[in-house]
Amino acid sequence: MNLKIALLSGDGIGPEVLAQAVKCLQSVETTFNHHFTFSPALVGATAIDQTGTPLPDETLELCKNSDAVLFGAIGDPKYDNDPNAKVRPEQGLLKLRKELGLFSNIRPVRVYQSLIDRSPLKKEIVSGVDFTIYRELTGGIYFGEKKINEKGTVASDLCEYSEKEISRIAHLAFKAAKSRRKKVTLVDKANVLESSRLWRKVVTRIGESYPEIELDFLFVDNAAMQMILNPSQFDVILTNNMFGDIISDEASVITGSIGLLASASVGADNAMFEPIHGSFPQATGLDIANPIAAILSAAMLLEHHGLIEEAQAIHMAVENAILNNVVTPDLNADSTLGTDYVGDYIANSI
Amino acid sequence: MNLKIALLSGDGIGPEVLAQAVKCLQSVETTFNHHFTFSPALVGATAIDQTGTPLPDETLELCKNSDAVLFGAIGDPKYDNDPNAKVRPEQGLLKLRKELGLFSNIRPVRVYQSLIDRSPLKKEIVSGVDFTIYRELTGGIYFGEKKINEKGTVASDLCEYSEKEISRIAHLAFKAAKSRRKKVTLVDKANVLESSRLWRKVVTRIGESYPEIELDFLFVDNAAMQMILNPSQFDVILTNNMFGDIISDEASVITGSIGLLASASVGADNAMFEPIHGSFPQATGLDIANPIAAILSAAMLLEHHGLIEEAQAIHMAVENAILNNVVTPDLNADSTLGTDYVGDYIANSI
Ligand SMILES: CC(C)[C@H](C(=O)O)[C@@H](O)C(=O)O
Ligand SMILES: CC(C)[C@H](C(=O)O)[C@@H](O)C(=O)O
Numbered sequence: 007m008n009l010k011i012a013l014l015s016g017d018g019i020g021p022e023v024l025a026q027a028v029k030c031l032q033s034v035e036t037t038f039n040h041h042f043t044f045s046p047a048l049v050g051a052t053a054i055d056q057t058g059t060p061l062p063d064e065t066l067e068l069c070k071n072s073d074a075v076l077f078g079a080i081g082d083p084k085y086d087n088d089p090n091a092k093v094r095p096e097q098g099l100l101k102l103r104k105e106l107g108l109f110s111n112i113r114p115v116r117v118y119q120s121l122i123d124r125s126p127l128k129k130e131i132v133s134g135v136d137f138t139i140y141r142e143l144t145g146g147i148y149f150g151e152k153k154i155n156e157k158g159t160v161a162s163d164l165c166e167y168s169e170k171e172i173s174r175i176a177h178l179a180f181k182a183a184k185s186r187r188k189k190v191t192l193v194d195k196a197n198v199l200e201s202s203r204l205w206r207k208v209v210t211r212i213g214e215s216y217p218e219i220e221l222d223f224l225f226v227d228n229a230a231m232q233m234i235l236n237p238s239q240f241d242v243i244l245t246n247n248m249f250g251d252i253i254s255d256e257a258s259v260i261t262g263s264i265g266l267l268a269s270a271s272v273g274a275d276n277a278m279f280e281p282i283h284g285s286f287p288q289a290t291g292l293d294i295a296n297p298i299a300a301i302l303s304a305a306m307l308l309e310h311h312g313l314i315e316e317a318q319a320i321h322m323a324v325e326n327a328i329l330n331n332v333v334t335p336d337l338n339a340d341s342t343l344g345t346d347y348v349g350d351y352i353a354n355s356i
Numbered sequence: 357m358n359l360k361i362a363l364l365s366g367d368g369i370g371p372e373v374l375a376q377a378v379k380c381l382q383s384v385e386t387t388f389n390h391h392f393t394f395s396p397a398l399v400g401a402t403a404i405d406q407t408g409t410p411l412p413d414e415t416l417e418l419c420k421n422s423d424a425v426l427f428g429a430i431g432d433p434k435y436d437n438d439p440n441a442k443v444r445p446e447q448g449l450l451k452l453r454k455e456l457g458l459f460s461n462i463r464p465v466r467v468y469q470s471l472i473d474r475s476p477l478k479k480e481i482v483s484g485v486d487f488t489i490y491r492e493l494t495g496g497i498y499f500g501e502k503k504i505n506e507k508g509t510v511a512s513d514l515c516e517y518s519e520k521e522i523s524r525i526a527h528l529a530f531k532a533a534k535s536r537r538k539k540v541t542l543v544d545k546a547n548v549l550e551s552s553r554l555w556r557k558v559v560t561r562i563g564e565s566y567p568e569i570e571l572d573f574l575f576v577d578n579a580a581m582q583m584i585l586n587p588s589q590f591d592v593i594l595t596n597n598m599f600g601d602i603i604s605d606e607a608s609v610i611t612g613s614i615g616l617l618a619s620a621s622v623g624a625d626n627a628m629f630e631p632i633h634g635s636f637p638q639a640t641g642l643d644i645a646n647p648i649a650a651i652l653s654a655a656m657l658l659e660h661h662g663l664i665e666e667a668q669a670i671h672m673a674v675e676n677a678i679l680n681n682v683v684t685p686d687l688n689a690d691s692t693l694g695t696d697y698v699g700d701y702i703a704n705s706i
Contacts, residue, residue: 096547126584131476147497147515152550161554162516165497169509195598197446200502204511227605234476234584234609248545252602255577259584 008041012072016050018285019295020078026297026349027304033356034316050080050095060098074307077280083287104144107273110175111141115257124262137240140179141250145171148247167201172208179244180216189220189241193229193249258282265296265336268303277310279303293344296334323355358391362422366400368635369645370428376647376699377654383706384666400430400445410448424657427630454494457623460525461491465607474612487590490529491600495521498597517551522558529594530566539570539591543579543599608632615646615686618653627660629653643694646684673705
């Protein structure tokens with residue numbers, strides 16, 4: 007298969023970890039006889055520094071003309087805590103999602119049994135946790151009308167959803183549940199929000215066409231509790247943009263290994279794959295960042311294009327590295343192995 | 357002191373636990389020579405069943421004319437999961453908050469060292485946790501304009517905040533931090549929301565008049581992670597209505613003893629005190645519900661009216677009960693002691 011892949015390394019440790027993902031994809035190319043082309047482009051704080059905008063037009067064009075986007079991380083402390091900043095790295099990411107129509111953010115959360123002691127939760131609680139979150143990514147309060155009055159004393163954000171926006175991601179969630187444990191949990195706040203009541207109505211109706219899937223509902227405040235009390239109850243979680251942002255970050259830490267979690271952002275014509283960890287500015291250039299989340303993002307990319315066996319090969323190489331303790335210091339405090347070394351090791355064992 | 361207290365027991369276990377709080381207040385009356393009058397009124401599903409509305413006018417009137425409201429719990433499964441329900445118990449609670457102007461919800465979260473093993477988190481992580489959440493309670497997306505188009509295909513909720521709404525609760529949070537560890541953490545989503553940027557601006561400015569208080573900022577997704585990874589970093593958390601709903605419920609379970617947590621909802625002229633647990637319908641009438649959260653809500657009521665020593669007496673009686681293992685089965689699986697027994701024990705040791 008030929009695949010054109012846009013490489014958006016972004017800020018902080020983004021470039022370092024993405025380089026390891028590329029090594030693994032190149033290893034897959036050779037082993038399975040595919041042809042991948044990689045085209046780098048600017049995004050985030052790096053792009054602001056060099057071009058004045060967090061998402062240059064060329065970057066957007068490149069992404070639109072690629073089969074997939076591999077994304078590193080964005081964010082730089084110098085743009086945080088400045089409520090008056092006119093340009094922010096995050097705007098690049100939000101615009102990219104919107105322009106590429108990436109309406110569904112998919113985050114698998116799985117506990118690695120050999121790393122279970124790293125979880126902040128008790129072993130009995132996280133053991134066996136294995137679920138996937140479907141977060142709506144191009145609607146809701148993120149993209150609704152924003153207002154501030156002239157005096158700057160009243161500000162607002164509109165959370166709006168249409169039936170169409172809800173149903174397209176709901177279908178993806180139900181389909182995913184089919185090949186899993188057959189349960190979808192809608193997380194909303196239908197006891198307070200009109201938009202949540204629309205979610206509940208639409209998702210309930212769609213659920214009727216998936217009779218083999220159990221559908222249940224949790225208010226978001228309760229979901230935030232259940233994530234800690236009993237996360238193994240979840241199979242597929244479906245939720246809106248804002249609740250998904252919060253719940254999926256909460257979910258990412260219960261496993262104890264945020265450096266292992268990948269995500270896919272999928273639309274009708276495009277898809278983007280990225281580690282869920284951030285740009286981790288303090289670690290930049292130190293060769294200590296864990297490359298596994300980026301490498302598993304590459305595996306999701308392959309899977310998305312139907313290259314199941316190839317994705318499986320990456321998963322096995324990663325598990326092999328973990329079992330043999332070829333990991334960065336975040337997974338094993340005694341480790342002296344670096345990002346690059348671990349990347350090579352995984353790429354070579356594919 | 358004379359205090360007129362409105363008793364809104366509500367649904368499920370509400371009446372049972374509130375009865376224990378009243379016993380304790382009566383014990384304080386005798387011991388410290390005060391005069392409290394208790395006036396019961398309907399709210400929630402019980403009120404819907406008996407009057408057709410979750411907040412009858414007489415209840416609202418009574419609350420307005422009282423010095424404090426003691427609230428049990430609301431919610432009944434028969435009103436959940438019905439997106440088309442015209443009347444819901446929650447509406448009663450929201451209307452009560454709005455009409456009484458209870459703009460600040462205050463939730464202390466503290467780990468009882470003797471109960472630390474009950475936490476779903478590892479001991480090292482929760483040990484010593486002691487913070488308070490200030491959640492804005494009468495603004496934001498809860499009360500902003502709600503719309504649904506005629507076809508029922510597009511729905512929206514408006515999240516709006518004014519400088520005034522932000523500053524009045526911010527002052528309470530800073531003042532609280534003064535007599536604590538002198539740190540306020542604002543939880544928002546200023547990298548995406550206009551209303552959050554207003555929060556950041558207003559709170560930063562107010563912070564300047566409290567130079568002894570350290571002010572820091574966390575995006576809500578990060579806050580949801582930090583609550584699990586390192587909750588002892590928090591002293592006073594300040595946040596909006598929606599984020600507060602999620603973060604404070606998440607916070608309530610990390611201690612492992614949600615049955616011990618009380619809250620106050622405070623406005624300019626009124627104040628309401630309630631356990632943070634729900635109506636727990638399955639336990640209704642079984643004499644197994646933990647009365648401590650309700651009892652500690654009564655302590656917060658006394659404290660609010662300047663009766664510090666009296667509140668302290670309740671706290672000591674509660675700690676004594678826990679130390680002597682006079683607790684309901686949720687805190688000790690071997691316990692056969694009931695709600696009423698534990699309530700009597702605590703009231704008698706005041
Ligand atoms: C950087 C930020 C705008 C973004 C979001 O809130 O969506 C991030 O938190 C994420 O979850 O990808
Ligand atoms: C019952 C519900 C409307 C309420 C809220 O969301 O505020 C509850 O969850 C709470 O936190 O008191």
